[in-house]
Amino acid sequence: MILFYAAGASSQAPHILLREAGLPFALERVDLSTHRYAHGDYRQVNGKGYVPALLLDDGDMLTECAIILQWIADQVPDRNLLPREGTSARYHALEWLHFIATELHKNFITPERHGGVAANFLSKTKFGQEQTRIQVSPRLAWVDRQLEGRAYMAGENVTAPDAYLFTMLTWAQRLGIDLTAWPSLAGFFEKMAERPAVAEALTIEGPPHALLEAE
Template structure:
C-alpha cells in the first residue's frame, strides 16, 4: 500500500491515521509543482493530480481525504478509529469529517489563494473562519476530542488543517481549547512520527 503525499498537505491526516491503524504502507512524495514522483507522472496515479491518494495492494486508488480516512478506519476496526457503523455515534463522526472537509478545510484553503490581498484575507478570517473556530473551540472546551468516545480519524483531519494556521496568518491565541487540542494531538506518537517523516515542524 502506498500513500501519495506532499509535506504539510492534506496527506498528513491519512498519514497519521495509517500509523494509528498499524497498517503497512510506503510514503511516496509528490512534487506539487511538476506533478511528479520518483515513480514518474503523478497524473497516472490519479488524473486529479491532488493529494492524498492511497494506492492499495491490488492497484485500486482511493482519493479525497475524508474517504481515505474512512477506508483506513474501516480496515482497522480493532483500532476504533471510527465508531461502529451501526452506532449513532458513527453518524456524529461523519458529521465531523464533513464539517472539517467543508467549513474548515475550504476556509483555510481559500487563504492560500494568490487572488486575494492580505486585507481581504484578514477580513475573511474574521468574518468566515472566526465563527467556525469559535464553534470548535466551544465544543473542545468540553471534550478532549471531537467525539465523546475519544480519538478518531476526524481528529487527525482537524489537526491537519489547524497545523496550517501559521502559514495563512490565522491566530489561534483567542481559542484556548483549540490550542490545547493541538498540543494534545502533537503528543501522540503517530503524529510525532508523521511530522518527522514529512520533515514538518509546527514551531
C-alpha cells in the first residue's frame, strides 16, 4: 500500500492513522506546485491532482481524506479507530469526519493560484490568510466546546477524526491562530503531538510549503 502525500498537507491525517493502525505502507512524496512525484506526473496517478491518495495492494486507488481514514480504521477493527458499524457512535464519528472535511479542511484551502499553479493548500497572501482566520475561527471555537472534558473527540481513545483534526490545528498554528484561546483544543493538540505515531509522521514529512507573502 502506498500513501501519496505532501509535507504537512491533509495527507498527514491518513499518514498518522496508518501509524496508529500499525499497518505496513510506503510513502510517495508529491510536489503540489509542479504535480510531480519521483516517477513522473502525479496527475497520471490521481486525476484530481491532489493528495491524499492511497494505492491499495490490489491496485485499487482511494482518494478523499475522510474516506481514506475510514478505510484505514476498518482494516484494524481491534484498534477501535472508529466505532463499530451500525452504532450511533459510528455515525457521530462520521459526523466529525464530514465536519472536518467540509467546515475546516475546505475553509483552510485557498483558491489562490500563482502563475496558474495552485498555491499548494494554505494561502500565501496576508489577505488570504486573514480571510481563512475569519472563516475557521468560529468553527474551531465550536470544536473546542465539544472537546470540553474529553481527551480525544470520541472520549478517552484516539479515533480517525482525531488525526484529521490534529492536521487542521497544525494549519491553524501556521496561520498564527492562537490555540490557547481554546483550552480544550490546545490540550487536545498537545496530547496528540506527544503520540509516537504523530511525532513520527511529522518528522518523516518535514516542513510544509512556505507561507510566502505574494503581495
